[in-house]
Amino acid sequence: MGSSSPDSAPAVAGESLSALLIDFGGVLTTPISDAFGALGEEAGLAPGEALSLLAGHEGARTALREHEEGRLDDEGFEDAFAQAIVESGGRLAARGLLARIGARMQLDEPMVELVREVRRRGVPVALVSNSLGRDCYAKVDLDELFDVTVISGRVGVRKPSRRIYAMACDELGLPPEQCVLVDDLEHNLAGAARLGISGILHREADGTAARVRDLLGLPASPAPMTTPTKDGSDVRPQ
Numbered sequence: 001m002g003s004s005s006p007d008s009a010p011a012v013a014g015e016s017l018s019a020l021l022i023d024f025g026g027v028l029t030t031p032i033s034d035a036f037g038a039l040g041e042e043a044g045l046a047p048g049e050a051l052s053l054l055a056g057h058e059g060a061r062t063a064l065r066e067h068e069e070g071r072l073d074d075e076g077f078e079d080a081f082a083q084a085i086v087e088s089g090g091r092l093a094a095r096g097l098l099a100r101i102g103a104r105m106q107l108d109e110p111m112v113e114l115v116r117e118v119r120r121r122g123v124p125v126a127l128v129s130n131s132l133g134r135d136c137y138a139k140v141d142l143d144e145l146f147d148v149t150v151i152s153g154r155v156g157v158r159k160p161s162r163r164i165y166a167m168a169c170d171e172l173g174l175p176p177e178q179c180v181l182v183d184d185l186e187h188n189l190a191g192a193a194r195l196g197i198s199g200i201l202h203r204e205a206d207g208t209a210a211r212v213r214d215l216l217g218l219p220a221s222p223a224p225m226t227t228p229t230k231d232g233s234d235v236r237p238q
Contacts, residue, residue, distance in 0.1 A: 018123070019178060021127075021169075022181070025136070026184035027208075028108055029107055031184070032184075034104065050090075057084040060080055070152070078096075082094035098135075118212065119145075130151075159188045160187050169197075180199065180200060
């Protein structure tokens with residue numbers, strides 16, 4: 001779903017929000033389109049064709065929905081997606097397909113550091129993510145980065161359903177109107193906006209970081225790291 005501006009459901013002017021909801025693939029990692037583009041090239045498909053199969057091929061589309069909702073395991077999704085690739089004129093082994101996609105999704109370190117910064121400022125952060133393979137989050141420590149994790153395959157609901165955002169807000173103990181979502185897909189922001197959640201359409205780290213700090217009422221410069229002392233307190237570098 002398109003929108004007339006990069007952000008949806010903007011916060012009331014002068015009022016800071018209280019919590020950050022954030023996507024994983026394509027926000028805390030390099031773009032998903034890049035990973036699928038490399039996979040499509042490996043399979044001998046035209047540029048962009050592999051990713052488009054997830055929306056345009058009935059078998060792949062159904063498999064993705066069921067996988068994201070936790071009703072189809074990795075192997076079932078891989079078999080369906082590989083078959084869609086074959087039917088489109090490509091060739092790719094099914095087993096290990098999700099691992100190959102994951103290997104091409106590198107962490108976007110400035111965005112990961114933004115999450116750490118927000119938490120250092122005392123703002124709670126929730127991961128709200130659609131599943132893509134059992135090892136999708138292996139590159140990060142979920143407990144270190146997030147106060148709350150709501151992952152579609154675990155809760156049986158996927159974005160852009162309002163229910164998954166409501167779950168995140170409930171776990172944070174905050175009303176939707178006090179939260180902002182960062183996502184790289186406009187239809188996911190639109191789903192959250194129906195609950196009153198403000199939205200930031202992610203394109204690159206610097207622009208997203210500036211909007212996050214603005215909506216959360218945080219200083220423009222990053223929070224300094226803290227160093228634990230022997231008595232357990234934190235000391236900020238001078």
